[in-house]
Amino acid sequence: MSSMTAEAVRARMTALFRDVLDQPELAADGDFFDHGDSLLAARLIMRVRVEFGQEVPLAWIFEGRTAAALADRLTGADTELPRAAAPPPIPRADGQRPLRLSHAQERLWFLNQLDPDDPAYNEPLVYRVRGPLDTAALRTALRRVVDRHEALRTTFVLDGDAPVLCVLEDVDPGLDTRDLREEYAEGGDAWLRGFLRAEIRRPFDLTAAPLVRAHAFRLGEDAWALLFTLHHIATDGWSNSLFLDEISSGYRQAAGPGGTPLPEPLPVRFSDFAQWERDTVSGNPESGLRFWEEELRGAPLAPALRTDTPRGSGTTTLGDALLYDLDAARAGRLAETARRCGVSTYSLSLAVFTLLMHRWTGEADIVVGTPVANRPHPDLDRLIGFFVNTLPVRSTYEGRETFASYAARIEATVRRAVEHERVPFDRIVGRLGGGGQSGHQPLAQVVFAFQNDFDRRLALEGLDVEFFPVPNGSARFEMTMFMAQVPGGVIECELEYNTDLFAPETAERFFAVYRTLMDGVLDDPHRALAEYGLVSHDEHLRLRGWNATDRPFPADRCLHELIEERAASDPDAVAVVHGHEHLDYGALDAWANRLARHLRARGAGADTVVGICMDRSVEMVAGLLGILKAGAAYLPLDPGSPRNRLGTIARDAGSHWCLTLERHRDSVPEVEHTVFLDSDREAIEAHDATSPAAVVHPDDLVSVYYTSGSTGRPKGVANTHRGWVNRMAFMQRLHGLRPGETVLHKTTLSFDDSALEIFWPLMAGGRIALIDPGLHRDPGEILDAAVRSRTVHLQVVPSMLAMMVDHVDPGHRELLSALRTTVSSGEALSGELVRRHHEVLPGALHNTWGATEVSIDSTTHTCTAADVDTAGAVSVGLPFDNNQIHVLDGLHREVPVGVVGDLYIGGTGLARGYLGDPAKTAAAFVPSPYAPGERMYRTGDRGYRRPDGTLMFVGRSDHQVKIRGMRVELGEIDAVLTRHPGVKEALTVVQETASGLKRLVAYVVADGGSSGPAPETVRAHVAAYLPDYMVPSFVLLLDAFPLTPNGKVDRKALPEPDRLRDYSELAFVPPEGPVQENLAEIWGDILGVDKVGVLDNFFTLGGHSLVATRLVSRVRRRFGVDLRLQDVFGMPTITAMGDEVERLLAERVNSMTEDEVRELFEQLGG
Amino acid sequence: MSELVKRLSESDNPVVLGDASLSGAELYARITRLRTVPLTFPGTRGGTTLDLAVDAGRTVLDTADFTAGTGRLHIEGTLTLNRVPVRCTADIDLASRAGTGRMSDARQARQETA
Known part of the structure; x- marks a missing residue:
């Protein structure tokens, strides 16, 4: 270079920029990143190094961005830079040795072995041609390309148990010419697309060459459709451009007077590259792999996207594509914005895409794949073959970061990745341990491809040729976003998606949100990431429509007033039944009136809180009504809970009164006025039976339910009459209870669902049938009670429903004819449970969702047969009367349909807040941006809307869990655990068994020096303070908690009680019998493991897909059967695989002679 | 004594056994197997539906055909209504499920028997 003038360097550099970017008009001061990306930058630098013989750092192109700047820097730094040795030529592969596949080819070959008929890797190039097509010339051109590029005439055969390349000479690809004028005249373009798609999807046989098919379909006198289908194992995007270019020039030469000379001979063949790649990359893989290991440490391996249809055990490739063009104006804004952010157009587009992934999935750490050309040597520039590699791009999200900063971070990530682009994707996956998992692609299930180097133009001399996109009906990944700059400044966007996993509407929304995000970024790239809206104006209107739930209800009445009306109109109707004990409305009302007067005489009144500590009984119903008639709110106190806890709750609620029965004397907390409904009966009955006419307003307190509190202290939800009346009015509107009909009351009073079982029937003139105390946990007893009482309605948590449906026998079914509705609430309801319900119980099943803080429930869904197929929890439906649900992001903005957000509830049912705790109230009941002056409740639940607006629950944003439908803050249990003198630290988690049973597991670290308390002692300690459903099933003593690198407790590393036992049993189980022993030997051999136990997992021992094919091959050789x-x-264990091999052997033996059988068993050593 | 019990004890009252949705077979099972059957006095203010504990010894089913849904039956049983233990008797036409019935204070009945 020293002999070149600065001017010459600049000119040469500009020429290089133009060539690499395919921008012949690019000026010396033209910005590289207006047209190119980090991937092309790597290619440019490679060319610069060769051209100028200098070791130029990749960073220079990012810093200078123009040919002029790079040239100036190069000439200025001439003496400081080390000389770049010209890259040694790629050596010729030894034809005497088996020709190995490239890494990328090996992966495709393996996928082809898995499903040889899968057309996902058939690459179509389709064109409409007008004019006199010379088919002979086209055939000649095609033949010339196949002659020139051995990848197109290579087959893949087994050499022993490994695939090798077999290059054929003199392969004529032919040109299939067909006259389709009649069919096309009849069916038009729609028919043509279907026809072409079928042709494209025809499988390739990789053991036969060529791997390109060419067709010329005549559609009119001078109208043709040209189709070239290449198998991806022989090509890639770059190669397709070369293919088209050479077809174009070949046609020109063959059809014309011979104007265009033949291209120069290629310096290398694809087989040379494959061998060179193995020698250079595989020979010294460690530094590259170490980089990727570090880059992806802790990255999620599981898919981030939630699918519409559950992922199966294997990956599928059925797909479709959506197209959208960014017009030249917007594409120009994109380039301009990228320039202002100091990043490439590619990096900016990718950053919008990764931001979409974060916001769509709610995941703060995601991995997206991006293809790179992977042509690390100038001699590969003109070679057709499958070179492309996929790089995992990891992105982390922090909502306060500006987009511009985020895009720069993404660009830096890509730049780092490009420095290590030669490490094959499969090697990265193998190093991270993500191989061998079925059901999804490892590591990157979503791909972003910016194809500014993929020119799909075909130029046939004298003909009008137009690209005619026909997707092949496949999707190689779950979602792939392709963006391609095309002549005219337009950016073509294509979203390819797997149709087995995603509904078209989901893909359309995903695409739409990308555009919305892109618009936000183009408007202002300097906003915080969390501030970009995802919802378009139309979507906002749709979301609002689902919350239009206004419906009249008795808003001016209190709960007890509506019951009083019933008592006045139907005094002889039975209100409560317990066994064969009945109380009519008149008697209930009179009793409650006397009790109310008794309480008022002792100071109770509006907005005071009266405890009620008794189990299910007629007295309990009278007591509840009496409290409300006194103007007070009731405070449920479960007599089964520890007295300590009841005392805490009563004090916290400021309750000076408590109603109870003599049998609960030992449980009842100490308060100023304890009223025993049985032993104080005479005193109560001394009061007048008429209503005390206490002045109560619908906004006065109706109840205070205490729920578990994360800080160790339970919190009291202060509900009002208005909310509860609305809730009961909806019950009646939906379920239509008729006078005299029965609702079973089986739920513990301290669970708010019990209010539905009590107050709704009383408002509707129905009967409440009480199940005996203590029997509500017995599914058989509940069913018996439902049968005896002829209940028309059941209110259950799913865990109980699951037990009930298991208990239903024909005797029950025959006598449950009155049952019309079962309502599931409190926990996620599974599709499987819906199925079982439909099979054995009569009537409809409804699923509800909500919170005590918003009057018990706010949404409802009537389950149908369609729910049976739902993976996980079924929908919780739409908001009902006077409730509004908002699915919001961290800044309280609506998220689009399908996107997971925090679930908020607003509307009439909102509680006042937490009694006596303004701080917690303010944190949970926040101002609503959707109803000025109103509040909404932050449930802590997360979920999303389906396209019909119905809501899906996906989990919690905190550590609150539900046990038997009861809310449990694990922090409250931890707080009690650490109060034990022998416990220093505690952490409680929920573990779900295979059968779906949830159990609490407490991990405790003993206080210094002590050997630790006995687990039973710790459990007893917890039981003294917390209700039984909060007492851990297991207490495990640990020396210390396992920690994450950030110093937090590593929950995933906590030992599971079952696995503690399993580990000891799983030590080593030796193989038995000739089949297991032979299999173990094969495993040990191909996995390089000394000792293989029959319970060991093939993939845990290091197996991966390619090794699996070897295993199949070895099994075939050893046993003569086709696994x-x-x-x-x-069947990744010796045990399971052995069973299958034995089954196959038995089939084989049936058709063998005795001698053959003897020989086989001798060979197996059996 | 409960005013309702008093009224229903004074004379025969219209009664309905179960309701229209209750099949003959289910009714029979409830009387003979569960020994609990719903009996409604529809003439009261709001209608009074009671779960009667069937006294098998005093209940006569021979005159009813539960399969055909015809015939008459005499049913007796006990329950507590508004804290008053009562005995209930009813004569029912199975086809219409309607008939007459009355109550008596079980304590008085016991005293009289004694």
Whole structure:
């Protein structure tokens, strides 16, 4: 370079920029990143190093961005830079040795073995041609390309148990010419697309060459459709451009007077590259792999996108694509914005995409794949073959970061990745341990491809040729966003999606949100990431429509007033039944009136709180009504809970009164006025039976329910009459209880669902049938009670419903004819449970969701047969009367349909807040941005809306859990645990068994020096302070908690009680019998493991997909049976695989002679 | 004594056994197997539906055909209404499920028997 003038360097550099970017008009001061990206930058630098013989750092192109700047820097730094040795030529592969596949080819070959008929990797290039097509010339051109590029005439065969390349000479690809004028005249373009798609999807046989098919379909006198289908194992995007370019020039030469000379001979063949790649990358993989290991440490391996249809055990490739063009104006704004942010157009587009992934999934750490050309040597520039590699791009999200800063971070990530682009994707996956998992692609299930180097133009001399996109009906990944700059400044966007996983509407919304985000970024790239809206104006209107739930209800009445009306009109109707004990409305009302007067005489009144500590009984119903008639709110106190806890709650609620029965004397907390409804009966009955006419307003307190509190102290939800009346009015509107009909009351009073079982029937003139205390946990007893009482309605938590449906026998079914509705609440309801309910119980099943803080429930969903197929929890439906649900992001803005957000509830049912705790109230009841002056409740639940507006619950944003439908803050249990003198630290988690049973597991670290308290002692300690459903099933003593690198407790590393036992049993179980022993030997051999136990997992021992094919091959040789590749994934233990091999052997033996059988068993050593 | 019990004890009252949705077979099962059957006095203010504990020894089913849904039956049983233990008797036409019935204070009945 020293001999070149600065001017010459600048000119040469500009030429290089133009060539790499394919921008012949680019000026010396033109910005590289207006057209190129980090990937092309790497290619440019490679060319610069070769051209100028200098070791130029990649960073320079990012810093200078123009040819002029790079040239100036190069000439200025001439003496400081080390000389770049010209890259040694790629050596010729030894034809005497088996020709190995490239890494990328190996992966595709393996996928082809898994499903040879899968057309996902058939690459179509389709064109409409007008004019006199010379088919002979086209055929000649095609033949010339196949002659020139051995990748197109290579087959893939097994050499032993490994695939090798077999390059054929003299392969004529032919040109299939067909006259389709009649069919096209009849069916038009729609027919043509279908026809072409079928042709594209025809499988390739990788053991036969060529791997390109060419067709010329005549559609009119001078109208043609040209189709070239190449298998991806022989090509990639870059290669397709070369293919088209050479077809164009070949046609020109063959059809014309011979104007265009033949291209120069290629310096290398694809087989040379494959061998060179193995020698250079595989020979010294460690530094690259170490980089990726570090880059991806702790990255999520599981898919981030939630699918519409559950992922199966294997990956599928059925797909479709959506197209959208960014017009030249917006594309120009995109380039301009990227320039202002100091990043490439590619990086900016990718950053919008990764931001979309964060916001769509709610995940703060995601990995997206991005393809790179992977042509790390100038001699590969003109070679057709499958070179492309996929790089995992990891992105982390912090909502306060500005987009511009985030985009720069993404660009830096890509730049780092490009420095290590040669490490094959499969090697990265293998190093991270993500191989062998079925059901989804490892590591990157979503891909972003910015194809500014993929020119799909075909130029046939004298003809009018137009690209005619026909997707092949496949999707190689779950979602792939392709963006391609095309002539005219337009950016073509294509979203390819897997149709087995996503509904078209979901893909359309995903695409739409990308555009909305992109618009936000183009408007202002300097806003915080969390501030970009995802919802378009139309979507806002739709969301609002789902919250239009206004419906009249008795808003001016209190709960007890509506019951009084019933008592006045139907005094002889039975209100409460307990066994064969009945109380009519008149008697109930009179009793409650006397009790109310008794309480008022002792100071109770509006907005005071009266405890009620008794189990299910007629007295309890009278007591509740009496409290309300006194103008007070009731405070449920479960006599089964520890007295300590009841005392805490009563004090916290400021309750000076408590109603109870003599049998609960030992449980009742100490308060100023304890009223025993049985032993104080005479005193109560001394009061007048008429209503005390206490002045109560609908906004006065109706109840205070205490729920678990995360800080160790339970919190009291202060509900009002208005909210509860609205809730009961909805019950009646939906379920239509008729006078005299019965509702079973079985729920513990301290669970708010019990209010539905009590107050709704009383408002509607129905009967409440009480189940005996203590029987509400027995599904058989509940069913018996439902049968005896002829209940028309059941209110259950799913865990109880699951037990009930298991208990239903024909005797029950025959006598449950009155049952019309079952309502599931409090926990997630599974599709499987819906199925079982429909099979054995009569009537409809409804699923509800809500919170005590918003009057028990706010949404409802009537389950149908369609719910049966739902993976996980079924929908919780739409908000009902006077409730509004908002799915919001961290800044309280609506998120689009399908996107997970925090669930907020607003509306009439809102409680006042937490009694006596303004701080907690303010934190949970926040101002509503959607109803000025009103509040909304932050439930802590997370979920999303389906396209019909119905809500899906996906989990919690905190550590609150539900046990048997009861809310449990694990922090409250931890707080009690650490109050034990022998416990220093505690952490409680919920563990779900295979059968779906949830149990609490407490991990405790003993206080210094002590050997630790006995687990039973710790459990007893917890039981003294907390209700039984909050007492851990297991207490495990640990020396110390396992910690994450950030110093937090690593919950995933906590030992599971079951696995503690399993580990000891799983030590080593030796193989038995010839089949297991032979299999273990094969495993040990191909996995390099000394000792293989029959319970060991093939993939845990280091197996991956390619090794699995070897295993299949070895099994075939050893046993003479064909184990399917899928079986290795489905039966990854010696035990399971041995059973299958024995089954196959038995089939084989049936058709063998005795001698053959003897020989086989001798060979197996059996 | 409860005013309602008093009224229903004074004379025969219209009664309905179960309701229209209750099949003959289910009714029979409830009387003979569960020994609990719903009996409604529809003439009261709001209608009074009671779960009667069937006294098998005093209940006569022979004159009813539960399969055909025809015939008459005499049913007796006990329950507590508004804290008053009562005995209930009813004569029912199975086809219409309607008939007459009355109550008596079980304590008085016991005293009289004694």
